[in-house]
Amino acid sequence: MSRLIRSEILKLKNTPFYKVLIGISIILPLIGTEINASSLKQSSWESFINQNLWISIMLVWLIYLLVLGCFLFIREKEERTIDNLFIIPIGRIELVIAKLVVLFLFTLMITTLSYVTNLFYLILGFSVDGKEFVLGFVKYISGGILMFGALLLVYGMIHLFNVKYFGAFIISAVYLIISFVGMWNPYASSLLPSVAVLRIIGCGYQISYGYPFDISVYSYVLNVCINVVLLFLYGYKNNK
Amino acid sequence: MDEPDYGDIRLFGKNIQTQKKHLLPSIGVLLDPPAVYTNLTVEDNLRVLEMIRPKQKRNMADDMMEQLGISRYKSKKANTLDADQKKRLGLAIALLHDPEILILDEPFRGFDFNGMKEVSRLLKNLCDEYGKTILLSSHTLSEVENVADCIGYMEQGNLIEEIFTKDKEEINRQYIYLVVDHVSNIIPIIERDLDIHNFHVVNDNSLKIFDLSKDSGEINTCLNRNGVIVKEIYMHKGSLQEYLNEIGRR
Numbered sequence: 001m002s003r004l005i006r007s008e009i010l011k012l013k014n015t016p017f018y019k020v021l022i023g024i025s026i027i028l029p030l031i032g033t034e035i036n037a038s039s040l041k042q043s044s045w046e047s048f049i050n051q052n053l054w055i056s057i058m059l060v061w062l063i064y065l066l067v068l069g070c071f072l073f074i075r076e077k078e079e080r081t082i083d084n085l086f087i088i089p090i091g092r093i094e095l096v097i098a099k100l101v102v103l104f105l106f107t108l109m110i111t112t113l114s115y116v117t118n119l120f121y122l123i124l125g126f127s128v129d130g131k132e133f134v135l136g137f138v139k140y141i142s143g144g145i146l147m148f149g150a151l152l153l154v155y156g157m158i159h160l161f162n163v164k165y166f167g168a169f170i171i172s173a174v175y176l177i178i179s180f181v182g183m184w185n186p187y188a189s190s191l192l193p194s195v196a197v198l199r200i201i202g203c204g205y206q207i208s209y210g211y212p213f214d215i216s217v218y219s220y221v222l223n224v225c226i227n228v229v230l231l232f233l234y235g236y237k238n239n240k
Numbered sequence: 241m242d243e244p245d246y247g248d249i250r251l252f253g254k255n256i257q258t259q260k261k262h263l264l265p266s267i268g269v270l271l272d273p274p275a276v277y278t279n280l281t282v283e284d285n286l287r288v289l290e291m292i293r294p295k296q297k298r299n300m301a302d303d304m305m306e307q308l309g310i311s312r313y314k315s316k317k318a319n320t321l322d323a324d325q326k327k328r329l330g331l332a333i334a335l336l337h338d339p340e341i342l343i344l345d346e347p348f349r350g351f352d353f354n355g356m357k358e359v360s361r362l363l364k365n366l367c368d369e370y371g372k373t374i375l376l377s378s379h380t381l382s383e384v385e386n387v388a389d390c391i392g393y394m395e396q397g398n399l400i401e402e403i404f405t406k407d408k409e410e411i412n413r414q415y416i417y418l419v420v421d422h423v424s425n426i427i428p429i430i431e432r433d434l435d436i437h438n439f440h441v442v443n444d445n446s447l448k449i450f451d452l453s454k455d456s457g458e459i460n461t462c463l464n465r466n467g468v469i470v471k472e473i474y475m476h477k478g479s480l481q482e483y484l485n486e487i488g489r490r
Binding site: 007 | 261276278280284288291292333
């Protein structure tokens with residue numbers, strides 16, 4: 001499995017994903033700073049990073065990981081390199097796991113880098129002690145990991161429907177639109193996995209939730225479990 | 241990789257559908273067009289697969305690039321390769337793990353004349369020196385004829401005819417081609433007067449004479465003497481293409 005994961009990372013060489021990851025990580029705090037300067041005016045490190053985390057999860061990380069996930073899963077079929085893998089033979093389940101691990105690693109990278117680059121904007125005058133810094137980091141990482149879980153639905157559908165890039169784009173677009181629109185409905189916001197992430201990590205301000213906190217947690221966990229099972233079922237069914 | 245509609249496929253006496261894990265590592269495949277990671281260089285394309293295979297000999301990628309003449313392109317991205325170079329990379333991928341059986345889809349496509357000869361030499365070498373079994377599909381009949389010990393002619397998914405090396409000799413031999421009004425009239429004449437018995441009736445009007453003890457002039461003279469008008473008579477060398485065309489017409 002480690003060889004497979006290393007090969008998946010090598011397959012991303014010369015793609016723009018690394019550069020975009022670095023770019024996003026630098027730009028996000030800049031956006032946060034601009035918002036802070038013009039309107040929200042956060043007064044502490046915790047509220048500043050909460051604001052940036054909100055933007056990161058609902059806007060940038062979501063899109064980045066959707067695009068990366070679609071690329072990882074669909075590119076092999078489009079370029080038919082998946083046939084070279086099946087001839088080795090590599091099982092479908094193993095391949096799915098390896099790609100999910102790479103996606104997870106990228107999630108960790110983007111969350112870590114985004115958090116660390118927040119430090120550049122200490123020029124705004126926030127002070128931060130070690131404990132606050134660590135807690136903030138844990139929040140970022142948790143947010144990233146939870147968002148990764150929320151996106152399993154999209155990766156699962158890409159697999160199940162065996163879509164190409166256009167189909168994946170449609171699925172991703174629908175997911176994003178439902179997330180953004182649903183965020184402003186108190187009942188949908190409690191149930192939608194991507195919005196539930198904000199609530200679970202305590203970053204869901206300005207969003208009203210019609211159901212109790214537990215419901216959001218159950219909804220999220222159920223979503224993850226169903227999609228993990230579906231991904232494995234798909235792999236098992238086709239793993240001949 | 242596909243499920244058969246009926247029947248089974250056996251390699252080394254084992255059913256490939258039930259023994260995939262054991263049998264597939266013995267097979268190398270060249271797809272058409274070759275399946276490569278377009279964002280990776282030639283070298284990285286090979287390294288990816290070298291990394292994945294559990295019992296892969298290390299540094300085979302370097303050997304393969306050398307053998308197939310793509311070392312000088314190793315830092316070139318796969319999406320910038322021309323058809324010849326891409327095909328060589330595809331062959332390198334197929335050979336990377338030293339398989340016993342090679343399945344090649346259109347291995348000659350994309351190569352110029354010298355490239356085709358190079359590939360033919362490589363395939364013959366793999367077969368003769370290394371004992372590999374090669375199953376290839378191709379429309380380049382001239383190279384197939386040079387390389388293959390057994391040629392299967394297929395039409396719409398059905399195997400129509402198998403031609404072995406000894407058959408090729410017969411197909412490629414010289415003959416005298418004869419066109420007359422009615423072949424049935426001349427058969428007794430050539431058998432009686434010319435003692436020719438080795439011939440093949442193509443249709444009601446034409447005949448191939450494989451017995452070259454009499455030249456076309458003698459045959460023509462004999463038939464004229466017997467009142468037969470010969471419309472065409474010439475020496476011809478058979479070819480696989482011609483033979484397959486005839487099969488197609490049947």
